[in-house]
Amino acid sequence: MERTRATPKPAQGGPAGPRVTRDAVLDTAMRLVMETGTEGLSMRKLAAELGVAVTSIYWHVGNREALIDELVERVLQDMGTIRVTGRTPVTRIVSIAQANRRMILDRPHLISLVRERGLESLMMLPARRALVREFAAAGVHGARAALAVQAVQFQVAGFVMLERALTGHPQEPAQVQAWLAEVAEGDPELADNLHTPGAPDALFDVAVRSMVESLLRED
């Protein structure tokens, strides 16, 4: 919305241009976020990376919050649109959910940014549009459509935010290991598949498909 300063075209033969531009600041900031997440982005590191005093960053972008806002907007531009495939309502809607999940998983920095600012709803917008359209085509309208769309999107967003957290943790407190082992005693096949993250793709597919089928069933 309100950029702090406009970035002028770099003048060629005129007076020496600025040492950094607003765009350069944002580019470097985005690179830092992609490399180390939001918690690895500090105003001072950013300034050092650009070879400039910290205070210069403030002149270009305002403050850290405004900087993150700008990064969020950039990533949103990059989200693209949802491709819907399939011919039955169920497969088409499931394909939207899958594309939504893929889009987010392919952009880990998006999760980091969105978490920091509590903007989870933003990353669901393109898919939301597509879901509204598909449910309408399947004859679901009004309050029932709202419920269906939200149910699918909660599923997608929750799945994405969790599968990274629930799968990637090698060292858990010892007590937890013991509890986990105890949960499935007597069914070793269950135990194996319960602890290994397994195939999140298959899990996601089953979960979403079963829910969509129920949502589309007349009651």
Add this chain to the structure above:
Amino acid sequence: MERTRATPKPAQGGPAGPRVTRDAVLDTAMRLVMETGTEGLSMRKLAAELGVAVTSIYWHVGNREALIDELVERVLQDMGTIRVTGRTPVTRIVSIAQANRRMILDRPHLISLVRERGLESLMMLPARRALVREFAAAGVHGARAALAVQAVQFQVAGFVMLERALTGHPQEPAQVQAWLAEVAEGDPELADNLHTPGAPDALFDVAVRSMVESLLRED
């Protein structure tokens, strides 16, 4: 596991006891987390609150990470057990999911702690145990049971982590407001119910129930 120091009983008439005990540190830390979340818990504020030098905290609990670990363990103790109600497999399993969600929502500090340390799996353990039992009683075992349990728990955890993020944000960037308005044009009833968080309880119920029904259906 390995507590940094043991907390002795406060001696009555003997030599003057310690100015703070390990338990007092943990109590105050927990209070700070409940009031302001993990990001409001700093070693220095904690020391000030206890009327003691910062370095004293370090002697009692090691460092901030160990302190948080200890708080997590405390909250886990407090999680209690899952009450299963209902007579059909579907209602019993849905009741577990609902109790799981309630337990977490009733403990906002649990979410804060678990997020900071990436221990999402911990808060799912009691319900996991109950789910394994109920799916087994319904004749679901082995890999299929693992899939079913994980599907339900991803649903629960995702729902909980999201419903706070997706519902509570009054001021979103202006561009988002515009997008939201555009998504549901032509169906005002849909628009209303899509933007208002509405009834997350009902939404959760529909989502979980429909998924459990599918998971229990023979294929």
Add this chain to the structure above:
DNA sequence: ACCTGAACACCGTTCAAGT
């Protein structure tokens, strides 16, 4: 218009020293 250093108020953590 653009950049600087100094300064303020915060962090977590270590260490040597006190009793």
Add this chain to the structure above:
DNA sequence: ACCTGAACACCGTTCAAGT
């Protein structure tokens, strides 16, 4: 056993001052 102050290496942010 328990606590202290000093110190280090970090933060975000403001401000007056330079060109």
